[in-house]
Amino acid sequence: MSVIPSCLLDFQHYCTSKGGHLVHVNNANENNFIRDVIMHQAPTAHWWLGANDDTTEGVWQWVDDDSSLQFNDFWPGMPDGDGDCAFYSHGGDYKWDDANCQLAYNGICELKIQKECAPIIG
Ligand SMILES: [Ca+2]
Numbered sequence: 001m002s003v004i005p006s007c008l009l010d011f012q013h014y015c016t017s018k019g020g021h022l023v024h025v026n027n028a029n030e031n032n033f034i035r036d037v038i039m040h041q042a043p044t045a046h047w048w049l050g051a052n053d054d055t056t057e058g059v060w061q062w063v064d065d066d067s068s069l070q071f072n073d074f075w076p077g078m079p080d081g082d083g084d085c086a087f088y089s090h091g092g093d094y095k096w097d098d099a100n101c102q103l104a105y106n107g108i109c110e111l112k113i114q115k116e117c118a119p120i121i122g
């Protein structure tokens with residue numbers, strides 16, 4: 001796995017090109033799994049996830065389906081309104097914070113993997 005820091009829009013396009021989207025964190029299990037992976041992958045980096053409030057300030061939505069957040073893990077006192085994109089903050093025990101979407105952080109894509117084998121016609 002290679003890690004290339006970039007702004008959030010670049011990651012959105014990258015994830016879409018792979019058939020996925022920036023990660024939609026559905027529950028605490030998924031959140032714990034992600035935190036565990038990124039702590040070991042790049043312990044001093046920030047990581048974008050797929051939530052933003054760029055449509056209506058203070059109303060957070062997932063980029064993949066525009067749904068509101070049923071789960072969040074914002075650090076106490078966050079989001080503090082200094083940006084419209086959410087990230088895992090390495091300075092905050094990998095809880096979430098908000099920041100300017102143009103910052104060069106890492107990103108996390110969520111992909112559905114096709115498990116069945118399809119016949120190859122050729
Ligand atoms: Ca998910």
Ligand SMILES: [Ca+2]
Binds near residue numbers: 057081083084098
């Ligand atoms: Ca905001």
Ligand SMILES: [Ca+2]
Binds near residue numbers: 078079080081083
């Ligand atoms: Ca913030």
